[in-house]
Amino acid sequence: MDNQNILDEVFNKLFNGASVFKDREVLRHDYLPERLPHREEQIRRLGEAVAPVLKGSRCSNIFVYGKTGTGKTAVTKYVLSRFEAKAKEINAPVGFCYVNCRLAGTEYRVLSSLCQSVRLFVPFTGLSAGEVFDRFRKGLDELKTIFIVALDEVDALVKARSDILLYELTRVNETLSRSKVSIIGISNDLRLKEFLDPRVLSSLSEEEIVFRPYDASELRNILFERAQVALREGALSEGALSLCAALAAAEHGDARRALDLLRVAGEVAERKGVSVITEEHVREAEKLIEHNRVVEALANLTLHSKLVVLSVFHMVKANGYRAVTGEIYEVYSELCNELAVTPLTQRRVSTLVNELDALGLLNAQVVSMGRYGRTKKIRLEITRTLIKEAFSNDVRLGRLVDYEPKCLSKDAGGRD
DNA sequence: CGTCCACAGGAATGACGGGCGG
DNA sequence: CCGCCCGTCATTCCTGTGGACG
DSSP: OOHHHHHHHHHHHHHTSOOOBSOGGGGSTTOOOSOOTTOHHHHHHHHHHHGGGGGTSOOOOEEEEEOTTSSHHHHHHHHHHHHHHHHHHHTOOEEEEEEEHHHHOSHHHHHHHHHHHTTOOOOSSSSOHHHHHHHHHHHHHHHOSEEEEEEETHHHHHHHSOSHHHHHHHTGGGGOSSOEEEEEEEESOTTHHHHSOHHHHHHHTTEEEEEOOOOHHHHHHHHHHHHHHHBOTTOBOHHHHHHHHHHHHHTTTOHHHHHHHHHHHHHHHHHTTOSSBOHHHHHHHHHHHHHHHHHHHHHTSOHHHHHHHHHHHHHHHHHSSOEEHHHHHHHHHHHHHHTTOOOOOHHHHHHHHHHHHHHTSEEEEEEEOGGGOEEEEEEEOSOHHHHHHHHTTOHHHHHHHSOOOHHHHTTTOOOO
């Protein structure tokens, strides 16, 4: 088949073939649907909380928490957009801004988003954080408005830096004469409260809204509603729907997960030229998502992190038991020599291992071997094939996958 | 029951590139 | 162009520690 024909086939499949999608976008988790099933309570409470702003008084600060995929962001955005519409309708002097702290990344960038929301533009960098905050405060005061700041994933901000920004924000009202600020803090981590300065905590959680995980039947309803819009009639089998819901329910009731599964399963079905999504497609989607996640994570690592992964891989392959820090560092150093790169210190490698653990690429566990010290036993969570695939665009690294470290071949395995 | 291994992991500090105002 | 302030990565130095061994 020549190139032209391949493409003909691909395109024809798209138009004539068994398409399962009506509107694929609806299954993306950043899509904001018309209705949010099983979140009536939260919508009502958040609505009640922000309502006073429409009548000109500041609302309580609100602390929203719940695990990922429980609808916190969707509900907040939903309520805020309705709130905005209402404000326009009755011509109330209100404003709001929504910032995702994890996506923003740093305290500085969060501040810069805040500035933009009061129509102040600040440089990407160069100013001190305090200066940016001052500008925000001034700009806000000029607007003579009641302002709601929604900080999504605040936990990322607090853990990475500290809670000074939150602290400053909670007391900014004291220095504003013509405007007022309320904060909606959204957190994935239920334990965030423990990290917060008690002063911040008490003022931030004047009001608290908890998002419980969805159970399987709730997820099923959510998926069903979305599928009505996203998929062609009859494109979703009963079994596939239930399986998506069940798998996501098992994973802390994560609606995001459920939507991903369904979308990818639909893509799988479509690629096979089938018009109905079956349980088998969902199973395949599950594998595919995990596969992509891992390969992408691996490919985006820094050189040294990749070398650490390779070191663990070689250790485990040669000795068949879980590798310990010291041995990994030996192999790692040798691999560095192979590439003529100066190795990092063991201390640094230790934190790299922790990062890889957090990414789910490794499994590291501190164990004490009594007389023989205290170390970390490290297991690989991924297969050779995945490593090969992820490192394939770098020839030198690809070579190292099949390299046999000298420090391993010599003493032909240790104890255990 | 104390010792002592082989690290863990916190704190302080430095090196470096980007990007600003002046 | 300089000096300054970031944020990020890395090093150095350090104190802490579970439990088998003696």
